[in-house]
Amino acid sequence: MNILTRVINLPGLKRKAHASRQAEGVLIALAVITLFASLRYDAFLSEYNIMTFLAYNSMFILIGLGMCFVIMTGGIDLSVGSVVALSSVVVAKVSEYGIEVALPVGILVGVTTGTINALVITRLKIVPFIATLAMMLGARGMALVISGNQSVDVSWESNFTQFGLGKMFDFIPWPVVTMLLAFAFCWLLLEKFAFGRHVLAIGGNEEASKLMGLEVNRTLFGVYVLSGALAGLSGVMLASGFGAGQPLEGLGWELSAIAAVVVGGTLLTGGLGSITSTLLGAILLGLIFNILNFENGLGTISFSAYWQSIIRGGFLLVVVVIQAKMMNRKKAH
Amino acid sequence: DLPTLEKKDRYKVGFAQTESNNPWRIAETKSFKETAKTCNWDLVYTDAAGSAAKQVSDVDSMIAQGVDVIFLPPREERPLLPAVLRAKAQGIPVFLVDRSVDEKVAKPGRDYVTFLGSNFIEQGQIAAKWLIEKTGGKGMILELEGTTGSSPANDRRKGFDDEIAKHPEMKILASQSGDFARDKGRKVTETLLQTYPNANVIYAHNDEMAIGAIQALEAAGKQPGKDVLIVSVDGTRDALQAIIDGKMGVTVESSPFFGPLACSTMKRYANGEKIEHWVRVKDRVFTIDNAAKYIDEAY
Amino acid sequence: MNNVDSIDLVECDMPSMGALSQAPEVVLSMQGIDKRFAGVPALSNANLALKAGEVHAIIGQNGAGKSTLIKVLNGAHKLDEGEIHFLGEAVSYASPHHAQMAGISTIFQEVNLIAYRSVTENICLGHEPKRFGMVDWRKAHAHARETLARFGLELDVEQPLGSFNIAIQQLVAIARAVALDAKVVIMDEPTSSLDEKEKAVLFRVIKELKSSGVAILYVSHHLDELFQICDQITVMRDGKTVEQKPISAMSKLDMVAAMLGKDPAEIAKGGATNFAATGQVSDEVLFSVAHLKGAAGLKDVSFDLYKSEILGLAGLLGAGRSEVARAIFGLDHEMKSGKMHLSGQPVDFNHPSRAIAAGFGFCSEDRKEDGIIPQLSVRENLTLVLLPRIAKYGLIDEAKERQLVDEFIRHLGIKTASMEQPISQLSGGNQQKVLLARWLVTNPNILILDEPTRGIDVGAKGEIQALIRRLADDGLTVLMISSEFEELVEGADRVIVLQDGHSIQELANEQLTENAIMKAIAQ
Amino acid sequence: MNSHQGEMKGDKQMNTSVLEERSKVPATLSARALSQVKNNGALWAFFLLLLINILITPNFLQIQTLYVNLTQVATVAIVAIGMTLVIASGGIDLSVGALMALAGTIAPMIFLSDFAASWPALGLVLAIVVAIAVAGLAGLFNGYLISVYKIQPIIATLILFISGRGIAQVLTNGELQTFDNPSFEFIGTGRILGVPVQAIITIVLALSIAWVIKRSIYGRFLLAVGGNEKAAELAGVPAKKIKMLTYMICGLLAGIAGLISTAINSASDANQTGQLMELDAISAAIVGGVLLTGGKAPILGAVLGAAIIQLVGYTLLANGVHDAVAMVAKAVIIIVAVYLQQVKGAK
Numbered sequence A: 001m002n003i004l005t006r007v008i009n010l011p012g013l014k015r016k017a018h019a020s021r022q023a024e025g026v027l028i029a030l031a032v033i034t035l036f037a038s039l040r041y042d043a044f045l046s047e048y049n050i051m052t053f054l055a056y057n058s059m060f061i062l063i064g065l066g067m068c069f070v071i072m073t074g075g076i077d078l079s080v081g082s083v084v085a086l087s088s089v090v091v092a093k094v095s096e097y098g099i100e101v102a103l104p105v106g107i108l109v110g111v112t113t114g115t116i117n118a119l120v121i122t123r124l125k126i127v128p129f130i131a132t133l134a135m136m137l138g139a140r141g142m143a144l145v146i147s148g149n150q151s152v153d154v155s156w157e158s159n160f161t162q163f164g165l166g167k168m169f170d171f172i173p174w175p176v177v178t179m180l181l182a183f184a185f186c187w188l189l190l191e192k193f194a195f196g197r198h199v200l201a202i203g204g205n206e207e208a209s210k211l212m213g214l215e216v217n218r219t220l221f222g223v224y225v226l227s228g229a230l231a232g233l234s235g236v237m238l239a240s241g242f243g244a245g246q247p248l249e250g251l252g253w254e255l256s257a258i259a260a261v262v263v264g265g266t267l268l269t270g271g272l273g274s275i276t277s278t279l280l281g282a283i284l285l286g287l288i289f290n291i292l293n294f295e296n297g298l299g300t301i302s303f304s305a306y307w308q309s310i311i312r313g314g315f316l317l318v319v320v321v322i323q324a325k326m327m328n329r330k331k332a333h
Numbered sequence B: 001d002l003p004t005l006e007k008k009d010r011y012k013v014g015f016a017q018t019e020s021n022n023p024w025r026i027a028e029t030k031s032f033k034e035t036a037k038t039c040n041w042d043l044v045y046t047d048a049a050g051s052a053a054k055q056v057s058d059v060d061s062m063i064a065q066g067v068d069v070i071f072l073p074p075r076e077e078r079p080l081l082p083a084v085l086r087a088k089a090q091g092i093p094v095f096l097v098d099r100s101v102d103e104k105v106a107k108p109g110r111d112y113v114t115f116l117g118s119n120f121i122e123q124g125q126i127a128a129k130w131l132i133e134k135t136g137g138k139g140m141i142l143e144l145e146g147t148t149g150s151s152p153a154n155d156r157r158k159g160f161d162d163e164i165a166k167h168p169e170m171k172i173l174a175s176q177s178g179d180f181a182r183d184k185g186r187k188v189t190e191t192l193l194q195t196y197p198n199a200n201v202i203y204a205h206n207d208e209m210a211i212g213a214i215q216a217l218e219a220a221g222k223q224p225g226k227d228v229l230i231v232s233v234d235g236t237r238d239a240l241q242a243i244i245d246g247k248m249g250v251t252v253e254s255s256p257f258f259g260p261l262a263c264s265t266m267k268r269y270a271n272g273e274k275i276e277h278w279v280r281v282k283d284r285v286f287t288i289d290n291a292a293k294y295i296d297e298a299y
Numbered sequence C: 001m002n003n004v005d006s007i008d009l010v011e012c013d014m015p016s017m018g019a020l021s022q023a024p025e026v027v028l029s030m031q032g033i034d035k036r037f038a039g040v041p042a043l044s045n046a047n048l049a050l051k052a053g054e055v056h057a058i059i060g061q062n063g064a065g066k067s068t069l070i071k072v073l074n075g076a077h078k079l080d081e082g083e084i085h086f087l088g089e090a091v092s093y094a095s096p097h098h099a100q101m102a103g104i105s106t107i108f109q110e111v112n113l114i115a116y117r118s119v120t121e122n123i124c125l126g127h128e129p130k131r132f133g134m135v136d137w138r139k140a141h142a143h144a145r146e147t148l149a150r151f152g153l154e155l156d157v158e159q160p161l162g163s164f165n166i167a168i169q170q171l172v173a174i175a176r177a178v179a180l181d182a183k184v185v186i187m188d189e190p191t192s193s194l195d196e197k198e199k200a201v202l203f204r205v206i207k208e209l210k211s212s213g214v215a216i217l218y219v220s221h222h223l224d225e226l227f228q229i230c231d232q233i234t235v236m237r238d239g240k241t242v243e244q245k246p247i248s249a250m251s252k253l254d255m256v257a258a259m260l261g262k263d264p265a266e267i268a269k270g271g272a273t274n275f276a277a278t279g280q281v282s283d284e285v286l287f288s289v290a291h292l293k294g295a296a297g298l299k300d301v302s303f304d305l306y307k308s309e310i311l312g313l314a315g316l317l318g319a320g321r322s323e324v325a326r327a328i329f330g331l332d333h334e335m336k337s338g339k340m341h342l343s344g345q346p347v348d349f350n351h352p353s354r355a356i357a358a359g360f361g362f363c364s365e366d367r368k369e370d371g372i373i374p375q376l377s378v379r380e381n382l383t384l385v386l387l388p389r390i391a392k393y394g395l396i397d398e399a400k401e402r403q404l405v406d407e408f409i410r411h412l413g414i415k416t417a418s419m420e421q422p423i424s425q426l427s428g429g430n431q432q433k434v435l436l437a438r439w440l441v442t443n444p445n446i447l448i449l450d451e452p453t454r455g456i457d458v459g460a461k462g463e464i465q466a467l468i469r470r471l472a473d474d475g476l477t478v479l480m481i482s483s484e485f486e487e488l489v490e491g492a493d494r495v496i497v498l499q500d501g502h503s504i505q506e507l508a509n510e511q512l513t514e515n516a517i518m519k520a521i522a523q
Numbered sequence D: 001m002n003s004h005q006g007e008m009k010g011d012k013q014m015n016t017s018v019l020e021e022r023s024k025v026p027a028t029l030s031a032r033a034l035s036q037v038k039n040n041g042a043l044w045a046f047f048l049l050l051l052i053n054i055l056i057t058p059n060f061l062q063i064q065t066l067y068v069n070l071t072q073v074a075t076v077a078i079v080a081i082g083m084t085l086v087i088a089s090g091g092i093d094l095s096v097g098a099l100m101a102l103a104g105t106i107a108p109m110i111f112l113s114d115f116a117a118s119w120p121a122l123g124l125v126l127a128i129v130v131a132i133a134v135a136g137l138a139g140l141f142n143g144y145l146i147s148v149y150k151i152q153p154i155i156a157t158l159i160l161f162i163s164g165r166g167i168a169q170v171l172t173n174g175e176l177q178t179f180d181n182p183s184f185e186f187i188g189t190g191r192i193l194g195v196p197v198q199a200i201i202t203i204v205l206a207l208s209i210a211w212v213i214k215r216s217i218y219g220r221f222l223l224a225v226g227g228n229e230k231a232a233e234l235a236g237v238p239a240k241k242i243k244m245l246t247y248m249i250c251g252l253l254a255g256i257a258g259l260i261s262t263a264i265n266s267a268s269d270a271n272q273t274g275q276l277m278e279l280d281a282i283s284a285a286i287v288g289g290v291l292l293t294g295g296k297a298p299i300l301g302a303v304l305g306a307a308i309i310q311l312v313g314y315t316l317l318a319n320g321v322h323d324a325v326a327m328v329a330k331a332v333i334i335i336v337a338v339y340l341q342q343v344k345g346a347k
């Protein structure tokens, strides 16, 4: 027995430490950038900027959270951007019945596409990348067909637009409240419920999870449906916060979501991940746009759209290279 | 109850461009940037990269920065409403440029100052009328649509199609999207020409696609301008050259040079003048008669 | 049948075996089992009867169909023909999970757990104790600790499993399977990555299970250990079950004879192992290592390797043996320090390709992780290292490739449908042979073998051992790592004992006995 | 070193067995080709599409239809070949569209320059070489991030996906470069013996790369790295170099495609060239039978996949089906094609 216990204190991967260090890393980056921006730009920390920034980015955070779960299983969901568009279109069509109807309908749209994704992945055994790539095309096509190729009017008479434009206590925009609730839900799901454990287990080793008797398919189902549902919810925000169902919106959102998850330190190979860092990652990426807008406002340099994309790409490069260096160094110790 | 604009020497002006991926938009941005110098503006320029949602967020960041006035070419009619309403609520006058927003919810003179721009439907109509006159009301038409779902595509289609529908001997054989892009316009034309060899007119929603169509025709051994008549909208330099070369029939101008108009309209507003609800841009029609004259003005 | 609810209650009590604890009865029987892969039979008319409270061994050559039989039983594969009865009912499981729910737990040949997750999670996954619908971590950890305590293991259960060595992982896998209140526990080569001490722990648990009426199906190539724990033996050959006898009625020789389908007398002539140190070692130091220090468990290792000798590395799991091999071979280069000399010249490889160019070969211990390339065929796997040498201007000489592959398949008796079969479809032992062939075909000067006979049947093991010896006699120098002290004592000319990343002793000649190694390690 | 021994031993036995081998090889080869046809769901899909078109699409059986499809499929097919290699190495490349734009932008900048005005031939060669080389370098950059920093391919290539096009746009200020340069346009619009040049380029590239993959060490190493990188590394395969090389080849091919696209349009448009190409190329590679887990590189399959996707688009367009519906159809095709392949593969 002494022999056995002697070897147990080997250096190894410490998940908790890893995740929290990652969160710390993103948090520090976020703090530094915020500090820089608040010193440089006058109105950066104004209530107006903070609230509109958060409200707009809530949509991205939602799909980022869903994406985080999917990626933790070792999968990917390329369809979320299109699903947001589809949901926004469908929701706009029912907006006259008020948010009480529209909200569940929007989520249902996402649940449906998520279910189809899950069926294709678990039943037809087609890898997530391909299954959701097809859904990316399919949902976009559906959105255009349903909307008749143009953005769809929402009702301004019902309480529908209140959801996207109104504020709780006249202070926090409802999208932000919704996003925070979704965040709390996802956090609990991952950290406190067996479901989250199974998600991580499957991402860690799907074969083993199967052999250990986990209902792998059921968990995968849950994950893709969750991702779909959050995209659907994001679509509701899009329709109600911008006053239209938009079949062409959401292009490339899946890539921003993936980037947010990765910047948050979640491994694309699955098995490890953090909800908190995903939230922070999404905010960090959104902040770049905000800062570029403020920078242009200073009038000293005006970044064209082209320079903006170069800067965004460059920022992503810096983040992932630093991250990679940290990871590789950790391995060396 | 519109927000007023005080008279100042120098204004902080927001210009929230929708995207910069085609010559027309680039020319529009350039026009605003040049006007900023001549009209004494501090320009706050943003680019929404084709996303209506981001454009709203861009406007929000301008509001946060406390601009005096916002020029907004809304990417789409409806999704930009919240931005217009929020700017108004923060006391910032908004001028819509080149596209309008849904009049049911936001009205000029109440929620925003005015709309500066052309009439996309009318552009389609003008193109159709020219065509009808030229062909005597006969023609087999292929239509190259703009980006599916975008308002110029929808309007230019509506204006054109409605006019054509009045003439029984004109028929739109096929109508497909070429995404406002030369390459896609070429590919779609190549395919449609195979299926409809009898087509003798091509109506493109913008000049880039029209140029693509010319290339497709030439590759298929047909003579653009003779075998197939080409009608388009925009008035780019390449299109005017094509008209001069006899490859294209007409292009209806859709001018991107809004800067000077923006400057003068804003000055009028600051002076307390009442602004009409639609500051119309006079769109010219370029044909073989005047193309050579205007080609140096084109972008 | 058991259901999930009762699993939640496990709480580490010994499974209560009320009905089963009486006179042994057949709990599980398999009759006339046929299984074909793409038309090629892997099992034909296999039969098995398993009684409560017995440990039943299945033995057979590589590719005889042992693993397939087990996979058919627990639902990992669908059988083509035949019947399975469990507790008197005809059963057919859709997956190992279903079998497990019904009371048949399997510990697979390759450790199949989740390295990133904690020990607790690996034990409790699928049946976490819950409070208000949420996982009750306190209880879960306690449960994990108790479960492991039965194996005499005290681990920090909140650590990721991957931070423990493979033996611990194997024991955790066993603990998990056993904790599920199983009536039948299947173990496919459970000891292949355990050392003596750990084996003892495992055997204790097996005996405990047995006494509480659990039936155990046990697959192993280590015939000696069968005598310690088994009651019944079933011998498989070419997909058939050719013999079933109580172990008392069989000698090791009988077993080998039955496996090979030969006459015991004929086998007896050959001797138990084909390893015999010849003692003709030159005194020319071909390669030397001084104060080698590297990743994880490697702290200070020095030794000399003489030309054409077989040098053994002994030690417990985690002593750093594999790390020595990896460090020499140019892996984990960033973390390495120390000096190495080849024929007197200082060398330091930063990539395996450098080591290979200098005449080294390294057959690693982890077949699945850093051995086979599953999508590629036997041919492509076998010639991977050799490739640059049978190519001109970057183009492969395919005729030569085929010819060499053909030769080695025959030479090593690799059981494969053709050289174009994907290696992933070969049995574990045959995969190992292909990997060995991958290096032998390059004709290296120094060959490092990390557990070369792991998972290889006695017959082939003997052949491989003999082959290694023959090559050594022809001038090949071998550094061999093995957890089987017997193999080291018989096969190696000298043995270096490692402990905790240090080389602590050298044993040679008459000093070299199993006892001596054991004593050195226990220091 | 006695490593020659093995070869010598081998040589001796070769004399005896090589004769039988010779006679066996062609037989197995043709048998394999046959079974490939039988087992290839994509090939069936392709023939089915042809049949449908012959039945319903007007003027389908014309040589011009073939040329139209050949010219339209060329760029996707070329990029799909590169994508197949990258996927076979276990990765993915999102940046191909941006690299097309980059190459397409750089070439005209060079042959429209003053230098090229005085040295037209040299200017043209330089334009083509430099443009393709820049795309190759960008691919190498991807490969470097992926193999040295071990950044996930999807993220590593996302960087150039985002900013690669931006670089091209900055170079031209986003403006179109129109040109009139018949020798350059020949890549896009020329014909050799009546066959469009870019079709010939595609076929030559496909066949030569397929041959290289099958016969060369690089090909074998690529599949090994894609199948199990750790194992390959341990067997002395220079995995990093192989990966970098692979991404570089993918970049080079994207560069060639970018030039073709620019040449056809007689204009370079940094904004539009190669837009959404990554999706088309990935779809083509997948329909062509590449495994996302790596270890398989069906080059000709990728070309076939591109042809199928092209033909689907052509069919729908020619029959007046709108873009939106075409998207849904494409989605279904991808799923069906991949599913059929898996079913066939499992048998």
Ligand SMILES: Nc1ncnc2c1ncn2[C@@H]1O[C@H](COP(=O)(O)OP(=O)(O)OP(=O)(O)O)[C@@H](O)[C@H]1O
Binding pocket: C037, C038, C041, C042, C060, C061, C062, C063, C064, C065, C066, C067, C068, C069, C415, C424, C425, C426, C427, C428, C429, C430, C455, C457
């Ligand atoms: N998935 C598969 N596809 C095709 N053939 C297979 C597959 N799995 C096993 N086989 C074949 O079935 C035969 C029996 O294999 P099995 O794994 O049962 O052997 P084993 O007795 O467990 O051998 P070992 O001692 O080497 O583990 C082998 O010839 C093997 O090649």
Ligand SMILES: Nc1ncnc2c1ncn2[C@@H]1O[C@H](COP(=O)(O)OP(=O)(O)OP(=O)(O)O)[C@@H](O)[C@H]1O
Binding pocket: A007, A010, A011, A012, C163, C164, C165, C166, C295, C296, C297, C298, C315, C316, C317, C318, C319, C320, C321, C322, C323, C324, C365, C483
């Ligand atoms: N890449 C790695 N990262 C972290 N730890 C490692 C790594 N490789 C090995 N270890 C740890 O270092 C210890 C020394 O391992 P090593 O494999 O050398 O032991 P060994 O004596 O060869 O035993 P075994 O028989 O298991 O191979 C192991 O217990 C293992 O857990």
Ligand SMILES: [Mg+2]
Binding pocket: C066, C067, C068, C109, C188, C427, C428, C429
């Ligand atoms: Mg086995």
Ligand SMILES: [Mg+2]
Binding pocket: C321, C322, C323, C365, C450
């Ligand atoms: Mg080891």
